[in-house]
Amino acid sequence: MNAIFYISITLATFIAMEGITWLTHKYVMHGFLWYLHEDHHKPNGHLFEKNDAFFLIFAIPSWLCIMLGLQHQQYIAAAIGFGIAMYGLAYFLVHDVIIHQRFKWFTRSNNVYVRTIRWAHKMHHKHINKEHGESFGMLYVAKKYWEKVQADKRRNVF
Structure with a gap:
């Protein structure tokens, strides 16, 4: 198999991870x-949350796919592991850095996509209990959130 095939598997896995997430x-x-997950909706002011355990839930299969795939020359498995890892990196950057600003690397943005994912996530967090949630994705944002942010932009709210 050629490199394009394995890159395609990696990218397809990355895309599929949004649905899995x-x-x-x-x-x-x-x-x-x-x-x-509860302490993520009811923050306690600590840098780390019990919710951070979900990092391991996704990192372990990624690591196993990469390690075992490379060891046994099962490159499709390794490509899947790399796709999961890429999504994990994107999740960290978008969710922890851009949305929740747990690390103060990017604190202000007028980018419409960034504002839309932040608004959608804010709507998710308005529900402090596990019931009645909305906006469970991370990279894909429903049309209603885009429309709200676009309307704010037209009114020069940001």
Whole structure:
């Protein structure tokens, strides 16, 4: 197989991870593992949260796919692992750095996409309990949030 094939698998995995993340967030984090995710909706002021354990839930399969895929020359598995890892990096940058600003690398942005994902996430966090949630994704943002931010932009709200 050629490099384009494995790059395609990596990119397809990255894209699929948005759906997997949405499903995991809605049905696992806001379901039977709420006790780990709850402190993300009810911050306690600490740098780390129990919610950070979800990093391992995604990092371990990624690491195993990469390691075992490379060791056993199963490059499709390695490509899947790299796709998961790339999504993990994107998740960290978008969710922890841009949205929640846990690290003060980017504190202000007038970029419409950044403002839209921040607004959608704010709407997700207006629900402090596991019920009645909305906007469970991370990179893909529903049309209603785009429309709200575009309307604010037209009114020069930002």
